[in-house]
Amino acid sequence: MEILSYKDFYEEPVKKDAPVSEELTKDCYNVFACRHKFCREWCPDYVEERNESYTSYGVHTSTLALACGNASLPEMKNEFIHCLECGQCELKCPNTMFGGDFYHYATTTVDLVRKMRRDLHAQGIDYDGFDEVQQVIDEHLAHDAGPDEELTSWAAGLDLPLAGETMMFVDYYNAFQTREVPIAAAKILKAAGVEFGILKHPHVTTGELYETDEDKWVEAAKKNVADLKAAGAKTVILVNPHEYSYFIKEYPRYCGTLPFEVVYITDYVNDLIKADKIAFVKPYNKNVTYHDPCSLNKLCGNYQAPREIIAALPGTHADVEKPILQWKYCCGNGVSGAFRKALPDVAYKIGVRRLRHANDVGAEVLLLACPHCKDMFAETKTKSGINIEPVHILEVVAYCMGIEV
Amino acid sequence: MSKIDFSKFHYGNVADHIEELEDIVGKENVMTGMHDRAIRAASCAPFPMQRWEDHIPDVVVLPGDTDEVSEVMKLANKYRLPVVPRGAGCGLADGAFPLNKGICLDMKRMAEILEVDDINRTVTVQPGVNMQELNKVLAKVGMYYPDDPASYGTAVIGGRIGTNGWSVAGAGSGHPANLVCSMEVVLPDGQIVRVGKGGSKKCRNSSAGYRMLELFFGHQGTLGVVTEAVLDCAPKPEVEFPSYFGFSSYDAAYKALFQLGISGIKSVVNYIMFDDEKIDFLRRDDDAFIPLPETVKCVVMATFAGTEGEVLAARKKSLSIMKAAGGHYLGEEQAWGDWATRHDRYHLAVHCRNKAGQVVTMSWHCEDNCMIHSELPEFTHGLHKIVKKYVEKYDGIFDDAGCFIYTGGPYRTWGDYLAEVDVFINELAMTPELWERWLDMKREIAELAVELGGSISICHGACREGDIDVLIDKELADGQFDLMKRIKKMFDPNNIMNPGKYNLHLAY
Ligand SMILES: Cc1cc2nc3c(=O)[nH]c(=O)nc-3n(C[C@H](O)[C@H](O)[C@H](O)COP(=O)(O)OP(=O)(O)OC[C@H]3O[C@@H](n4cnc5c(N)ncnc54)[C@H](O)[C@@H]3O)c2cc1C
Ligand code: SF4
Numbered sequence: 001m002e003i004l005s006y007k008d009f010y011e012e013p014v015k016k017d018a019p020v021s022e023e024l025t026k027d028c029y030n031v032f033a034c035r036h037k038f039c040r041e042w043c044p045d046y047v048e049e050r051n052e053s054y055t056s057y058g059v060h061t062s063t064l065a066l067a068c069g070n071a072s073l074p075e076m077k078n079e080f081i082h083c084l085e086c087g088q089c090e091l092k093c094p095n096t097m098f099g100g101d102f103y104h105y106a107t108t109t110v111d112l113v114r115k116m117r118r119d120l121h122a123q124g125i126d127y128d129g130f131d132e133v134q135q136v137i138d139e140h141l142a143h144d145a146g147p148d149e150e151l152t153s154w155a156a157g158l159d160l161p162l163a164g165e166t167m168m169f170v171d172y173y174n175a176f177q178t179r180e181v182p183i184a185a186a187k188i189l190k191a192a193g194v195e196f197g198i199l200k201h202p203h204v205t206t207g208e209l210y211e212t213d214e215d216k217w218v219e220a221a222k223k224n225v226a227d228l229k230a231a232g233a234k235t236v237i238l239v240n241p242h243e244y245s246y247f248i249k250e251y252p253r254y255c256g257t258l259p260f261e262v263v264y265i266t267d268y269v270n271d272l273i274k275a276d277k278i279a280f281v282k283p284y285n286k287n288v289t290y291h292d293p294c295s296l297n298k299l300c301g302n303y304q305a306p307r308e309i310i311a312a313l314p315g316t317h318a319d320v321e322k323p324i325l326q327w328k329y330c331c332g333n334g335v336s337g338a339f340r341k342a343l344p345d346v347a348y349k350i351g352v353r354r355l356r357h358a359n360d361v362g363a364e365v366l367l368l369a370c371p372h373c374k375d376m377f378a379e380t381k382t383k384s385g386i387n388i389e390p391v392h393i394l395e396v397v398a399y400c401m402g403i404e405v
Numbered sequence: 406m407s408k409i410d411f412s413k414f415h416y417g418n419v420a421d422h423i424e425e426l427e428d429i430v431g432k433e434n435v436m437t438g439m440h441d442r443a444i445r446a447a448s449c450a451p452f453p454m455q456r457w458e459d460h461i462p463d464v465v466v467l468p469g470d471t472d473e474v475s476e477v478m479k480l481a482n483k484y485r486l487p488v489v490p491r492g493a494g495c496g497l498a499d500g501a502f503p504l505n506k507g508i509c510l511d512m513k514r515m516a517e518i519l520e521v522d523d524i525n526r527t528v529t530v531q532p533g534v535n536m537q538e539l540n541k542v543l544a545k546v547g548m549y550y551p552d553d554p555a556s557y558g559t560a561v562i563g564g565r566i567g568t569n570g571w572s573v574a575g576a577g578s579g580h581p582a583n584l585v586c587s588m589e590v591v592l593p594d595g596q597i598v599r600v601g602k603g604g605s606k607k608c609r610n611s612s613a614g615y616r617m618l619e620l621f622f623g624h625q626g627t628l629g630v631v632t633e634a635v636l637d638c639a640p641k642p643e644v645e646f647p648s649y650f651g652f653s654s655y656d657a658a659y660k661a662l663f664q665l666g667i668s669g670i671k672s673v674v675n676y677i678m679f680d681d682e683k684i685d686f687l688r689r690d691d692d693a694f695i696p697l698p699e700t701v702k703c704v705v706m707a708t709f710a711g712t713e714g715e716v717l718a719a720r721k722k723s724l725s726i727m728k729a730a731g732g733h734y735l736g737e738e739q740a741w742g743d744w745a746t747r748h749d750r751y752h753l754a755v756h757c758r759n760k761a762g763q764v765v766t767m768s769w770h771c772e773d774n775c776m777i778h779s780e781l782p783e784f785t786h787g788l789h790k791i792v793k794k795y796v797e798k799y800d801g802i803f804d805d806a807g808c809f810i811y812t813g814g815p816y817r818t819w820g821d822y823l824a825e826v827d828v829f830i831n832e833l834a835m836t837p838e839l840w841e842r843w844l845d846m847k848r849e850i851a852e853l854a855v856e857l858g859g860s861i862s863i864c865h866g867a868c869r870e871g872d873i874d875v876l877i878d879k880e881l882a883d884g885q886f887d888l889m890k891r892i893k894k895m896f897d898p899n900n901i902m903n904p905g906k907y908n909l910h911l912a913y
């Protein structure tokens with residue numbers, strides 16, 4: 001598989017007192033060469049902070065300045081943390097839009113941000129607030145080193161096999177923080193008659209680790225792929241869109257073409273609905289709208305299934321915005337949780353803007369397809385008092401099927 | 406260009422005043438990191454990367470309201486610290502490019518929409534508001550701010566005023582200078598004044614006193630800092646209709662443009678001609694370009710907006726004019742496809758070629774001359790002659806991306822035009838010597854524009870290296886530049902506002 005946006009020169013670390021590679025300089029220059037900032041007013045972080053240091057232009061040009069001797073790496077410690085890794089700027093960029101296919105070139109802000117966070121960390125230059133992020137990483141590494149039973153404890157009583165042609169991959173966030181999500185997913189699949197298994201010991205997939213210690217993360221990625229293959233997987237269903245984006249976009253870089261198909265849960269459920277495998281027995285009489293998770297919509301271009309599911313929900317009145325109009329929103333969490341940990345106030349403002357917007361269309365419920373969005377919006381709702389309920393779309397599907405979660 | 410000698414202005418040391426600046430705007434809104442300053446050295450025009458360091462401001466300040474701006478200006482005036490206002494930083498005449506470092510006053514944090522008056526049809530905004538975002542808010546009450554440059558999604562109100570910008574829709578609904586009713590300005594000594602068409606905040610016209618408002622259009626941050634503006638809004642048109650016509654020669658397209666211009670159709674948004682070089686450039690490989698029959702050499706585009714009845718009538722009338730002029734209608738796909746991408750297909754750094762046809766990464770530059778109708782052919786052909794001379798001589802350094810010709814004046818479609826040649830330049834390969842050749846090219850273009858009775862700039866400002874000499878020595882030679890100098894010195898006795906811009910240091 002050819003990956004258009006994969007730039008292997010990102011692998012060479014940027015170091016204090018060492019020249020920046022020619023390729024990286026040119027890559028950053030390509031964005032500077034535009035500097036029209038078509039993407040800027042759409043960057044959720046810029047919308048709140050209105051500081052162009054923290055935009056695609058900002059991160060690329062800072063790095064270019066470094067290459068040209070006009071920046072100092074230690075001073076740049078906070079430069080790369082203001083990015084949600086949402087991917088909007090990559091899509092809005094004419095380099096990608098109009099040149100991408102023809103020139104085999106794309107703007108890759110998210111990769112650059114991850115790379116620079118990593119390179120800075122390797123030299124002991126960490127952004128303010130990194131300690132809390134390290135705690136999350138340590139916690140998740142401890143899970144990985146811990147007993148199998150803990151990792152699958154969310155599935156207690158569900159009686160799921162540990163192998164199968166169809167496997168559901170459940171990340172640690174879902175397994176420990178938002179277990180209602182994988183539980184709903186599993187119950188829906190079971191009710192629809194799908195035979196599927198889960199891994200005995202899924203390995204760590206946490207984004208914060210990926211942008212801190214790539215080797216460790218890749219090692220875990222390889223184990224996940226090998227274990228899923230060994231379990232007989234032909235199809236792997238993801239229940240967290242962040243992990244979905246890693247499986248779709250990052251895993252093939254490190255593991256080659258995956259030996260199974262990767263499907264997001266909303267696509268899977270939507271197909272079940274279309275095939276009449278899911279029977280709705282109860283209406284969901286609410287005014288709803290839907291929030292596209294950045295990782296699904298912007299990073300993977302996946303937005304259709306949730307809309308079709310919502311349209312199929314009995315009794316539901318929906319006002320759902322076009323996916324492209326949602327490019328400028330994020331829940332505030334970011335694809336790696338580092339943003340929210342390091343910049344909780346900005347994260348909160350981003351969340352408030354999105355909730356207000358949902359309120360403006362007259363919705364009572366904001367439907368979600370991501371556990372991180374759910375957590376972020378729940379916190380934002382409580383803090384702001386904005387009267388709208390964030391609910392995971394799987395919970396509503398389960399409800400309409402008459403399933404208790 | 407020889408470096409300006411600023412020594413006689415005895416500027417203070419910005420680094421000595423960081424704490425005072427932090428006291429005014431808050432610590433988090435003062436940025437001293439080299440990278441934060443370095444990224445604010447450039448705006449969108451070709452950038453002398455080999456001299457990047459010379460243009461890095463000493464500090465970046467992000468004010469939040471008028472009082473903060475006023476306090477910053479008082480401090481700057483007291484200690485003689487250069488101040489360069491920065492809007493979106495997408496100006497194409499280097500207005501926000503510091504010539505003598507100093508304080509970069511980044512105005513984008515001031516982005517509040519202060520009042521929407523749906524009875525008197527005005528909106529009051531801070532200068533950091535972007536038009537596209539503004540229109541999303543105005544749409545909720547059926548209003549619309551019609552300034553529509555190709556940088557619609559990026560530029561901000563303060564920069565539109567600072568450059569005296571030009572709107573693609575100006576033939577129908579006016580340009581920024583026609584669309585601002587009044588504004589608040591902080592002068593170099595920190596005084597806050599309101600300038601309008603007379604003293605009213607919202608009147609569109611007045612005979613009371615001098616027209617002080619206009620003085621700030623195109624001032625490029627040399628006279629003060631705009632902190633608030635009251636804008637004239639229009640009703641959102643009921644329908645919009647873009648149409649494209651192919652022509653087999655430049656001459657035929659040029660004549661058709663004239664006929665359209667004098668047709669008197671009121672619901673016009675603009676008329677645009679793409680010359681043969683522009684069509685060739687687009688044919689190269691633009692993913693978004695919809696292929697045209699080979700017989701099409703030039704294209705004329707006509708866009709209308711208004712009530713459905715008006716637009717229908719305009720459409721009929723324009724079709725018959727274009728047909729009689731030898732044009733053939735290129736169809737809906739072409740029209741809507743091109744129109745839809747007009748705001749974001751401008752630049753493609755990888756779209757350029759050397760003589761061997763290989764891709765070379767270059768940066769876009771747009772020469773925005775104003776030209777009277779009678780001289781358009783000589784001018785645009787002359788533009789290509791100049792640019793091609795350099796393309797030929799410096800392989801892989803420059804590239805000619807063709808010309809656009811747009812209706813130029815406000816609320817009219819005749820007389821003068823924005824005749825723009827797009828030039829790409831290879832910034833990464835720039836050397837001091839090549840940069841001088843680039844300035845020579847600019848000088849030749851500016852001279853041709855003035856010689857043929859046009860103006861060096863209709864949207865961006867003529868304050869860049871290369872343009873400025875011709876502006877002072879030729880275009881404004883009949884006393885206008887002397888007047889500018891007198892005004893500058895009166896407003897800004899210490900020359901702290903954007904020093905060196907427009908060579909106004911010569912006033913002192
Ligand atoms: C792709 C592209 C297309 C473009 N198309 C057009 C077009 O169709 N029409 C057109 O007119 N221009 C066009 N431009 C040029 C540019 O968008 C305009 O010149 C615009 O007005 C610049 O606004 P800005 O906010 O970026 O200003 P900046 O570049 O930040 O500043 C411009 C000048 O204004 C001064 N300034 C900014 N804010 C203030 C303030 N608050 N108070 C005082 N001075 C201030 C600055 O010091 C500077 O001198 C285009 C640019 C690009 C990149
Ligand atoms: S990411 Fe693209 S649109 Fe944004 S500044 Fe960059 S090159 Fe321009």
Ligand code: SF4
Pocket residue numbers: 042043044045046054055056082083084085086087088089090109110
């Ligand atoms: S990825 Fe998202 S948050 Fe990051 S710079 Fe781009 S638009 Fe902004």
